[in-house]
Amino acid sequence: MEDVKDSGLKGFCSRHILIILGFSFVMAVIALIAVGLTQNKPLPENVKYGIVLDAGSSHTTLYIYKWPAEKENDTGVVNQIEECKVKGPGISKYAHKIHDLSMYLAACMEKARKVIPTSQHRETPVYLGATAGMRLLRLENEQSADKVLAELTEILRNQPFDFQGARIISGMEEGAYGWITINYLLGKFTKKLKWLNLMPGDSDDQETYGALDLGGASTQITFVPQNQTIESPESALYFRLYGRDYSVYTHSFLCYGKDQALLKKLTKDIQGTDGTIQDPCFNHGYSRIMNISDLNESPCTRTFQTTLPFVQLQIRGVGNYQQCQQSVLKLFNTSSCPYSRCAFNDIFLPQLQGNFGAFSAYYYVMKFLNLTSEEPLSQEKIIDTMKKFCARPWEELKIHFGDVKEKYLSEYCFSGTYIITLLQNGYHFTSDSWENIHFMGQIRSTDVGWTLGYMLNLTNMIPAEQPLSKPLTHSTYTFLMVLFSLILVAVVVIGLLIFHKPSYFCKDMV
Structure with missing residues (x-):
């Protein structure tokens, strides 16, 4: 029991x-x-947003950037997440119709409101930077330039974002920020970003790329000259990025963008004629009529202006690369140099070194001509392509490129020839150093241009938040x-x- x-x-x-x-x-x-x-x-995504408006001479583009609130070495890791091309010409064209600007930015600002979370609108900074088109307008009529900026300021202040200002950036800034953009995207500034490298040659002390920018009204060249003295102090800039110091040479040539260069060439060529020119920079069979007032209204053409007995110019295309280049060469004054080395027009230029990224109009023109392969192309190959393109009859071009706007198509012979001449005779790239030029449109889905560099610099003024723990x-x-x-x-x-x-x-x- x-x-x-x-x-x-x-x-x-x-x-x-x-x-x-x-x-x-x-x-x-x-x-x-x-x-x-x-x-x-x-953890909840702790990010910041920023908007930069690139108000160029021929058009305006809105870029939206995003970066972590916990910044790396005091400079935000900024990525482009959206772009919006504003319909219409550059803002300088609104000098006499500023009230039309009220609807100018409407569509792109609406897109920005949708892309950026509503909770972030009030703390998202907006910057508008105007480039060479507005620099020319300021030279011509400072009051008109001020009115355009004042109208844009009023429009952007009424947006739900944190408007930080609209201003005309200098040519030096434009060149320098383009240089920052290229080297940032190529991972040249930080070891943490080395995975972004697109080119071989990884090392702890990487050489930076130079930057070649070509717009409608100006062109910039920027690079770090190694073991060379920058003889013109006005062309020297100093940056501190990711804990390192950089001494940078940069110069902006106002009136040497491709659109203004064409106006300068036409104004020069028409002197002593009856109003008709046989132009080798346009394809054979092409014809265009321009008002003389269109040439005279630009400050860039004043060097060649005289009183003409006619009000219209007739262009008849001949299509000859060699003759076109001889005409373009007259735009560059290389007869004197007050320094040890010069580019043109008595402007100091250090000895070219290393690789260069060529973007904006450099890229768009060369892309159309199918000259933007990953492997660098020789100077001879590019010149040979231009000779053949300029020799093609206009009617043949219209058949093969019927979807390209006529104005752009008609100017590719001039633009390509101008690019070659500027690089070869203006900046003195030789057949050997030419292969160091890389034509770039985007790197890692981000547009190459001055706006990202501008945003990178501006984020230094935005206090970093404590990381979410x-x-x-x-x-x-x-x-x-x-x-x-x-x-x-x-x-x-x-x-x-x-x-x-x-x-x-x-x-x-x-």
Whole structure:
């Protein structure tokens, strides 16, 4: 009878201990899961946004950038997430119709409101930078330039974003920010960004790329001259990026963008004619009529302007690369140099070194001519392509490129010839150094231009926020995980012992 009683007591004891152990097991598992999920759940995205409006001479483009609020080495890791091309010409064309600007930016600003979360609107900075088109307008009529900027300021202040200003950036800034953009995207500034490299040759002290920018009204050249003195102090800039100092040479040639260069050439060529010119820079069979006033209204053409007895200019294309280049060469004054080395027009230029990224109009023209392959093309190959393109009849071009706007198509012979002449005779790229030029449109889905460099520089003025931290410190998290894991192990071991030897735990109750 006592054996039955003892067996019942042992069974009762075992069941209660197993229930307690089971409860402890479940609670330990729940605790482990809770601690793990709490500590390892994704943190909310802590990012900032910024908007830069590139108000160029021929058009305006809006760029939206995004970067972590916890910045790296005081400079935000900025990525382009959206771009919007504003319909219409550059803002300088609105000097006499500023009220039309009210709808000018409407579509792109609406797009920005949709892309950027509403909760971020009030803290998203907006910057408008105007380039060579407005620099020319300011030279021609400063009051008109001020009115255009004032109207744009009023429009942008009424947007839900944090408007930071609309201004005309200098040519030096435009060149320098383009240089920053290229080297940032190529990972030349930080070791952390080396995975962005598109070119071989990875090292701790990487040589930066030079930047070649060509717009409608100006062109810039920027690079770091190694072991050379920058003889003209006005062409020297100093940057500190990601903990390193850079001494940069940069110069902007106003009136030497491709559109203004064409106006200068036409104004020069028409002198002493009856109003008709046989132009080798346009394909054979092409014809265009221009108003003389269109030539005279630009400050860039004043060097060649004289009183003409006619009001219209007729262009008749001849299509000859060599003759076109001879005509373009007259735009560059290389007869004197007050320094040890010059580009043209008495402007100091250090010895060219290293690789260069050529973007904006350089890229768009060369892309049309199918000259933007990843492998650098020789100077001879590019010149040969231009000779053949300029020699093609206009009617043939219209058939093959019917989807290209006539104005652009008609000017590719001039633009390509101008680019070759500028690089070869203006900047003195030789047949050897020519292969160091890389024509770039985008790098890692980000447009190459001055706006990203501008944004990178501006983010230095935006205070970095403290990183969002985990709920538990690492030591606390480790302690809790080890504790609950040990409890689980102990529960399992005791449970197995009770299952196999219940009398061991319940012998005192017998």
